[in-house]
Amino acid sequence: MALRGALRRSYTWTTEHAPWSAWARRNTAFTAAAIPAALPVLLGLAYAGVSPGRSPVPLLLLFALSPLLTALQRSRFWSLLGLDVPEVVREERWWSPRGLLERVRSEATWRQYGYHLLVSPLAAAAGALVVLAWVLGTAGAAVYAWGWTLPSSDLHLEYDVITVGGGLLLLSAPWLAALATRLDAFAAAALLGPNRSRELARRVEDLAESRAGVLDAADLERRRIERDLHDGAQQRLVALAMNLGIARATLTDLPPEVQAVIDEAHREAKEAIEELNNLVRGLHPAVLEDRGLDAALSGIAARAPFPVELAVDIGARPGATIEAVAYFVVSETLANVAKHARADRCHVRVERVPGRRGDLLRLTVTDDGVGGADPARGTGLVGLRKRVGSVDGTIMITSPLGGPTVITVELPCGL
Incomplete structure (x- = not known):
């Protein structure tokens, strides 16, 4: 059964990549279509080479026609390969003065210009080689069909060599087309589309x-x-x-x-x-909006069932969203300490510290309880992680058995 399955897969792969397969026809049509798509560029470059004194004229013309050439190439990729090359979004229309200035200053324009001047002629050359491979391979493989038209009929050995060479060329032509298609698609994705990192x-x-x-x-x-x-x-x-x-x-x-x-x-x-x-x-709480984080946290500390030492040193107030998250973190943490930690006292420190992307609001809650807090076993700490993560904050929990438990949260002040 395993051997039969392997043979079936081999047969399927061979038929799917044979010279008469849809895969071969699609890649050949795509590479051959690169020839007419590159004709305006080739003619412009040829004109510039023949007439050096007027060389800026075709280059400026190619620059003006760059959007049309890019649209033509996108259409070739979509209609023949089903590959969508995203369009570069511009704020102004390309034929307006502002649009022309935007195009000149945009790095996407020069990437597209590089595709049309470098990749498109090479793709056209590859397409010509693929078409030539199909033509020569077909003619060589069928040499006995038309060899009788030649004046001499004593070249049977040469006919055999030509037939074998033509067959090999027919077998390699689809793979040459596939390689050209792969390289052209890679270049188009990198040069015709928008900058992926940006x-x-x-x-x-x-x-x-x-x-x-x-x-x-x-x-x-x-x-x-x-x-x-x-x-x-x-x-x-x-x-x-x-x-x-x-x-x-x-x-x-x-x-x-x-x-x-x-x-x-x-x-x-x-x-x-x-x-x-x-x-x-x-x-x-109204006091959070009216008087800030220090007063709101003082109210939480006063209502806690154990002594809470509170130290707040934040200078300018952070954003309202960050204040709300910080209030929730301290409130929920003290509630968890009261329920599970069996602590005698707790220390809360809130301070503003510098970070790589701006100031951070650091919250540190320390209790002298029994420790052993595990975020995987309770919903309280999971809720803290989600609430802190909603504003790109970080939370670190250190809670060995026997205590103490230290919860450190850092929130971006600039949000």
Whole structure:
């Protein structure tokens, strides 16, 4: 079975790469099409060589026709190979004065000009060689079919050699066409299309801008939710708690069962208000927007169930998004310490430090708990990583068994 499968694969590969295969026809047609596509360049170069005194004229003409020649080459690649060579995006139309100035100053124009002056003539020469190989190979392999037209019929040995040579030439012609096609496609991708490194850099910048817009929109949405909760649901709960408190104070002649229900409802309303306050504060505390990160983190430290030493030295305030992420990181970290670390105290330090691409906001949270924090076993640290990664920040967690646990986060201030 293995031998039969190997033979079947060999037969399939041979038929797919035979001189009569679609692969051979496609590559041959593509390389042959390079000849008419290069004729304007060849004629211009020939004219410049024959008439040296007027040599700038054809070169300027080729420069003016460069967009049309580039479009022609793109069409050749797409129609015959199905290869899409991306078009260079320009801000101005190429025939306008600003467009001409942009083309002269653009490195993409000179790469395209280099393709038309260097690669296109070489591709045309390769196409001519491929066509010549097919013609000579066919004529040589079929020499016995037309050899009777020659005056002498005693050249049977020479006919045998010519037939074998023609057959070998027919077998090599598709591979010569494939090699020319591969080299031409590589050159076109490098010279006719946009600069890939610059396109990637521009794409990264676009993605960074769009991500910054998404983060700003999410921050605005959190603020809107915080405002709606504070001005809507929270006020309603406060009014409900006040009404229940008034009812409990004034309706003293109610049965004990009813009085107990009112007391329970009043207590539940106050607890709901407290939970809603915590929720609103966690979404986007007003003190963070009004007074900055130092005051907001001081409130978190004061509410922690253990002593927290807080040191903030950041100078100028970072962006609102970075402040929100830093607040979330410290709040979530202290909550995790309270739940899992069994720590007696914690130290939080926030400082601005220089980085390779601008200043960084460094957060360091250290506790004296039991250690052993593992991001793979809990959702809290995973959430921290995702929140920090959303602004291109980094997080490093050091938590050996027995402690201490040190969480270091660095956020770019410029976002």
